[in-house]
Amino acid sequence: MAAWYEESFGEDYLLVYKHRDLHGAQAEVKRMANWLRLPAGSRILDLCCGMGRHSVALADEGYRVTGLDLSKVLLTEAHKLDNSGRITWVEGDMRSLPLDGPFDAVVNLFTSFGYFEEEQENTRVLAEMGRVLAPGGKFIIDFLNASYVEKNLVPHSQRRDGNVLIDEKRAVEDGFVRKRITLSEPGQPDRKYLEQVRLFGLEDFRRLAQGTGLAIEAAYGHYDGTPYDPETSLRLIMTGSKRKEA
Numbered sequence: 001m002a003a004w005y006e007e008s009f010g011e012d013y014l015l016v017y018k019h020r021d022l023h024g025a026q027a028e029v030k031r032m033a034n035w036l037r038l039p040a041g042s043r044i045l046d047l048c049c050g051m052g053r054h055s056v057a058l059a060d061e062g063y064r065v066t067g068l069d070l071s072k073v074l075l076t077e078a079h080k081l082d083n084s085g086r087i088t089w090v091e092g093d094m095r096s097l098p099l100d101g102p103f104d105a106v107v108n109l110f111t112s113f114g115y116f117e118e119e120q121e122n123t124r125v126l127a128e129m130g131r132v133l134a135p136g137g138k139f140i141i142d143f144l145n146a147s148y149v150e151k152n153l154v155p156h157s158q159r160r161d162g163n164v165l166i167d168e169k170r171a172v173e174d175g176f177v178r179k180r181i182t183l184s185e186p187g188q189p190d191r192k193y194l195e196q197v198r199l200f201g202l203e204d205f206r207r208l209a210q211g212t213g214l215a216i217e218a219a220y221g222h223y224d225g226t227p228y229d230p231e232t233s234l235r236l237i238m239t240g241s242k243r244k245e246a
Contacts, residue, residue, distance in 0.1 A: 004194040005115050009071035012183055012191055014051075016166055025053035026060065028223045032107070033061050035218075035225075035239050036138045042104035045132060047094055047125075048112030052078025052087070058107070059086045066099070068092050095124040101132035109142040114176075114198035122198065123208045130213035133242040139214060143236045145221065145228075146199035149177050175199055201230065205238060216240040 040062030046055040049067030059065045066088040092098040106129045165184040176196045183191040217240040221233025
């Protein structure tokens, strides 16, 4: 049986999340790029790049970008977005990167972490980030704020896109936030997908990072640079670097 992330990031994902726009990604990345304080031309890995919105925005800031994702469908969309061929696109698993680097920075954006049932699998992602980073290299992990999600979860929502009814049910279960998506179309069998993310907090990330060579140095609660507050922040955005002795 395929893992949820092998099934969910396909053609229907493009329909469910078609409202995400490049302009928003550019604004987010511009702010976060300032936190990296890297010169133009620096090599950046966009880990779990999806449709490439953030990769393109990083390239627009003057960085040399590699975008990696497991989904062939999303990488095909990323190629379309990168019509000038500025970005290197790579298919691969974030737990075992088919890359050696070294990169000046690795960014993992829009809650692309915590997919795996076993904690050691999530730790492997951080270890791989550390492996491909140059000593002193920077990283950003843009994650959800678990406390905020638990308090503000919308259990159920529906919307239509043409003839397709998109039904989304959300729940916190066994330490994960889970979204069950059903797409219903007249005359067609329902199409069902699961998405899940482990509800890690800041101290969980500090614990997972031990032994990976990564050091978390700052935490923000929003793309505007507001300090992280575990009770009220919308996001948990962590920045840090690879220890030079690692």
